[in-house]
Amino acid sequence: MTQNTQTYEVKCRTCRTPFRVALFDSHEKNLFVADKKDWYCDVCKKAYFNRKTAELTGQQQDKGFPELTGTDKTISWAVKIRGELLQKVDYLQKSLKFASDAEKELSAKAFEMFFDEWRQATDAKWWIDRRTMNVRDISQRIADLSAAIKKGPDPAESVSD
Numbered sequence: 001m002t003q004n005t006q007t008y009e010v011k012c013r014t015c016r017t018p019f020r021v022a023l024f025d026s027h028e029k030n031l032f033v034a035d036k037k038d039w040y041c042d043v044c045k046k047a048y049f050n051r052k053t054a055e056l057t058g059q060q061q062d063k064g065f066p067e068l069t070g071t072d073k074t075i076s077w078a079v080k081i082r083g084e085l086l087q088k089v090d091y092l093q094k095s096l097k098f099a100s101d102a103e104k105e106l107s108a109k110a111f112e113m114f115f116d117e118w119r120q121a122t123d124a125k126w127w128i129d130r131r132t133m134n135v136r137d138i139s140q141r142i143a144d145l146s147a148a149i150k151k152g153p154d155p156a157e158s159v160s161d
């Protein structure tokens with residue numbers, strides 16, 4: 001199959017600057033896409049991501065999480081991942097039921113340790129590496145930390161990543 005690469009002029013939705021995009025379908029379909037899709041130029045796209053990243057970073061800083069280091073691109077991605085992961089932790093935390101106060105207390109301690117670990121992660125790449133982490137993974141980590149707390153004064157060995 002030969003690919004049909006053509007460029008089409010589109011206009012940025014935000015600043016109305018025309019620019020060209022390459023589209024790979026049939027000419028008819030390409031024209032339709034060029035016309036219907038919301039296009040944003042690189043400058044507006046970057047501004048949007050920067051705004052979004054700053055907004056998310058601010059929300060996360062309110063919860064005690066540091067600013068991340070990396071390239072603009074990795075930071076913007078990592079902050080989004082961190083936001084999603086924090087939602088998963090929140091979901092898990094809200095879904096837990098406890099049989100006793102002692103259990104509840106242990107769980108709270110484990111979550112505190114868990115958040116402390118995450119608060120120390122300032123490298124954007126660290127977050128990107130954890131982008132596939134799901135609620136079950138988080139739950140497992142909490143269980144490991146709880147077991148380590150229960151075990152006593154030397155949990156460092158068994159909980160190190």
Ligand SMILES: [Zn+2]
Nearest residue numbers: 012015041044
């Ligand atoms: Zn624009």
